[in-house]
Amino acid sequence: MEKAPMTLEGYNSLEAELKRLKTTERPDVIKAIAVAREHGDLSENAEYHAARERQAFIEGRVGTIEDLLSRAEVIDVTSIKGKIIKFGATLRVADEDTDEKTTYQIVGEHEADIKSSKLSITSPMARAMIGKTVGDSVEVTTPGGTKSYEIIAVKYN
Secondary structure (H helix, E strand, O other): OOOEEEEHHHHHHHHHHHHHHHHHHHHHHHHHHHHHHOOOOHHHOHHHHHHHHHHHHHHHHHHHHHHHHHHEEEEOHHHOOOOOOOOOOEEEEEEOOOOOEEEEEEEOHHHOEHHHOEEEOOOHHHHHHOOOOOOOEEEEEEOOEEEEEEEEEEEOO
16 A cells, blocks of 8 residues: 655645535535435436535545545654755745746645645656755756756755
């Protein structure tokens, strides 16, 4: 069974989502199915089918989260020191072509959210950055082409 690395924040987020699904959304969808059943013929009842689809989604997500939590390898980012980029690092990089500066944190796959500047450990950019340090220049091959970045800062918090 393969471990799933994640930050404490990611682990807590999954636990909160699981609790919400089990205590709020699951009972709500059960009620919606019961109400839809009272409307008669189920074969042509769109409300019933929508509620059943929602129930299937919720049950699938509960299973996925329970699996992730059982395989979780929570990494305490605050205990990591140094300037070498590893899992959990928050790094500031500058695009060498445009000099645009961006901050990213390297996190587990399920935590990745580019809008929140969280890169998956398995992403091309994160894989290229792992093991590098401040001042290094890194070339990243992306679907849009090759980009070069200079690492400006690395911290763990």
